[in-house]
Amino acid sequence: MFGWFKKTPPPQREYEPVEQNVAGYGDVTMLAEYFQVITGVSFEAQHSILHSKLVTFCKQHAIWSFETCLARAKEEPLLRQALIDYLTTNETYFFREVYQIEALVALVKENAEKVLILCAPCATGEEPYSIAIALLEAGVAASGFHIVGIDINTEAIAKAHQALYSEVKLKNITPEVKARYFTREASKQALRPDLKACITLKTANIFDPxxxxxxxxDYIFSRNMLIYFDKPTKEKAKKILESMRKDPAIPVFFGHADLF
Ligand SMILES: C[S@@+](CC[C@H](N)C(=O)[O-])C[C@H]1O[C@@H](n2cnc3c(N)ncnc32)[C@H](O)[C@@H]1O
Structure with a gap:
């Protein structure tokens, strides 16, 4: 009797629904430590922010515990890179801390030979393109310099290749300079293609051997990356970048907030 009230058991699932498995999203310490070892980026004082970001990341990848996420990130290069792309902060804009770019231009103008400049990190490209624009505006020929821009984040490098920017990223550029180096594409500004030839872009981790x-x-820019590192990692990064100078007398251009 009343058989039609009887509940049929739910079908077997391959995995537990997330809501029933929140215990899998517990302590972030192991993942935070692993992330710091591979990238240098420290979330020391921000474990609650990291926790909520990692929960979103894991759900997006159908991973139901931080333990599994860690094990898979160690084993799977694609998942590891996705984690890096997701957790690194790529905030940048054209002509940021412009006084350093002006100082670089003055140095480059003293050189008779072609100069090679490293931007590590370059994020989505605004910094190396700003340097190229500043050099051209100062009368340095395109044949007189080349810039290498690197970043650990593959999505940022893809955007740098695309070189399509929202107006807010160009807030420090005058309308005249903008008109010389960009063309309007819908609501964005596209960088002149020939300017891209002044820059080589590459995904790279500065801690990779x-x-x-x-x-x-000849000149190295490394701005607003060390701010994400703890003190010993800052020292390590500083040594790596300084060892890549042709002339040890020329300091690396770090951002004003990067060092201790
Ligand atoms: C805030 S952006 C700075 C961009 C630009 N230099 C500026 O000052 O506007 C910091 C960049 O550092 C990159 N980064 C973090 N750790 C890195 C590492 N170990 N190797 C290379 N790039 C790294 C991030 O992906 C991010 O794009």
Missing amino acids: EFKNIGRF
């Missing part, structure tokens, strides 16, 4: 093989440089 292979990184130094990209060469030695």
Whole structure:
């Protein structure tokens, strides 16, 4: 009797629904430590922000515990890169801390030979393109310099290749300079294609032992990356970048907030 009230058991699932498995999203410490080892980026004082970001990341990848996420990130290069792309902060804009770009232009103008400049990190490209624009505006020929821009974030490098920017990123550029180097595409500004030839872009991690093989440089910009590192990692990064200078007398251009 009343058989039609009887509940049929739910079908077997391959995995537990997330809501029933929140215990899998517990302590972030192991993942935070692993992330710091591979990238240098420290979330020391921000474990609650990291926790909520990681929950979103794991759900997007159908991973139901931080333990599994860690094990898979160690094993799977694609997942590891997705984690890096998701957790690194790529905020940048054209002509940021412009006084350093002006100082660089003055140095480059003193050089009779072609100069090689490293931007590590370059994020979505605004910094190396600003340097190129500043040099051209100062009368340095395109044949007189080349810039290498690297970043650990593959999505940022893809955007740098695309070189399509929202107006807010160009807030420090005068209308005249904008008109010389950009063309309007819908609501965005596209960088002139020939300017892209002044820059080589590459995904790279400065802590990768292979990184130094990209060469030695006359000038190195490394701004607003060390702010994400703890003190010993800042020192390590500083040593790596300083060892890549052609002339040890020329300081690396760090951002004003980068060092101690
Ligand atoms: C805030 S952006 C700075 C961009 C630009 N230099 C500026 O000052 O506007 C910091 C960049 O550092 C990159 N980054 C973090 N750790 C890195 C590493 N180990 N190697 C290379 N790039 C890294 C991030 O992906 C991010 O794009």
